[in-house]
Amino acid sequence: xxxxxxxxxxxxxxxxxxxxxxxxxxxxxxxxxxxxxxxxxxxxxxxxxxxxxxxxxxxxxxxxxxxxxxxxxxxxxxxxxxxxxxx
Numbered sequence: 242x243x244x245x246x247x248x249x250x251x252x253x254x255x256x257x258x259x260x261x262x263x264x265x266x267x268x269x270x271x272x273x274x275x276x277x278x279x280x281x282x283x284x285x286x287x288x289x290x291x292x293x294x295x296x297x298x299x300x301x302x303x304x305x306x307x308x309x310x311x312x313x314x315x316x317x318x319x320x321x322x323x324x325x326x327x328x
Contacts, residue, residue, distance in 0.1 A: 262287045263301050266294065270306065274313045280306050 284291040
């Protein structure tokens with residue numbers, strides 16, 4: 242029989258791996274916000290199902306991947322307008 246602590250350690254390691262995948266997805270959205278991105282392409286790159294990616298991303302970051310992408314695009318557009326008006 243396995244030691245009880247091993248199961249907890251395995252679950253914790255899986256959770257860290259999942260969080261690392263979600264962070265890579267978030268970083269890709271931040272980097273490639275100007276390109277056409279869809280949840281399916283992000284999920285394939287993260288080796289996750291699209292529905293699972295969407296649920297887990299929403300739990301981790303408080304917004305769906307698409308909503309996060311739109312938020313980033315709006316932030317960058319506001320920053321560009323501000324830069325042009327000040328420059």
